[in-house]
Amino acid sequence: MTNMKARAAHWNERYRSVGAEHVSWFEPEPNQSLALVQLVAADHNASVIDIGGGASSLAGCLLERGHTDVSVLDVSKEALDAAKARLPKPELVTWIQADLLEWTPDRRWRIWHDRAVFHFLTEQRDRATYRSLLHRAIEPGGAAIIATFGQDGPTSCSGLPVARYSVEALAAEIGPGFTLIGSGGYDHHTPAGVTQKFAWVVLRAEGTSPN
Numbered sequence: 772m773t774n775m776k777a778r779a780a781h782w783n784e785r786y787r788s789v790g791a792e793h794v795s796w797f798e799p800e801p802n803q804s805l806a807l808v809q810l811v812a813a814d815h816n817a818s819v820i821d822i823g824g825g826a827s828s829l830a831g832c833l834l835e836r837g838h839t840d841v842s843v844l845d846v847s848k849e850a851l852d853a854a855k856a857r858l859p860k861p862e863l864v865t866w867i868q869a870d871l872l873e874w875t876p877d878r879r880w881r882i883w884h885d886r887a888v889f890h891f892l893t894e895q896r897d898r899a900t901y902r903s904l905l906h907r908a909i910e911p912g913g914a915a916i917i918a919t920f921g922q923d924g925p926t927s928c929s930g931l932p933v934a935r936y937s938v939e940a941l942a943a944e945i946g947p948g949f950t951l952i953g954s955g956g957y958d959h960h961t962p963a964g965v966t967q968k969f970a971w972v973v974l975r976a977e978g979t980s981p982n
């Protein structure tokens with residue numbers, strides 16, 4: 772998939788035809804993500820951006836826990852509309868409808884959270900764009916929480932090929948300028964009852980050096 776229009780159309784169609792709470796990646800409670808945010812968020816004023824957050828309930832859960840600066844970026848308007856519709860006060864979240872590969876961040880966040888987005892970047896060029904964005908968008912000393920399909924995870928999702936990672940390979944992909952402070956794996960149970968292996972890493976940003 773080569774451009775924003777095609778990516779937006781693909782993901783909008785998935786959310787529309789399958790339904791935001793029936794897509795394979797849906798989690799009723801994003802417990803793993805919440806635990807990892809809690810691990811790195813010194814206080815609830817620490818800003819968080821959910822990259823490719825889609826219709827995830829993470830943003831709402833963070834607000835419920837007292838977080839005051841929560842942003843969600845996704846290429847799919849359909850997904851963001853579904854996420855907003857679930858919240859009593861959607862205006863408390865900053866919604867960014869954008870393709871991350873064509874996005875220019877206008878600020879920095881303390882915590883960058885990405886569950887199941889980086890693994891769609893199967894081209895080296897796109898992973899380089901992602902790394903560069905991460906450096907531009909994260910605060911010095913901030914944390915990146917990135918979860919992808921693990922080595923024994925599925926080879927595709929939503930009809931698209933994915934790259935699978937060990938935690939070592941995932942940390943190495945994100946590369947210099949980040950220190951690995953935690954890693955592990957977990958099983959995601961899809962709404963259809965299939966188990967998917969995930970790998971996650973938490974990386975501390977050492978500085979802001981763009982690459």
Ligand SMILES: C[S@@+](CC[C@H](N)C(=O)[O-])C[C@H]1O[C@@H](n2cnc3c(N)ncnc32)[C@H](O)[C@@H]1O
Binds near residue numbers: 782844850886928
């Ligand atoms: C597998 S879903 C994961 C959604 C969410 N992170 C979760 O855990 O429920 C991938 C999400 O990434 C979004 N996405 C895929 N490619 C994107 C891109 N290039 N820029 C922004 N969002 C993207 C999709 O619209 C979709 O919501």
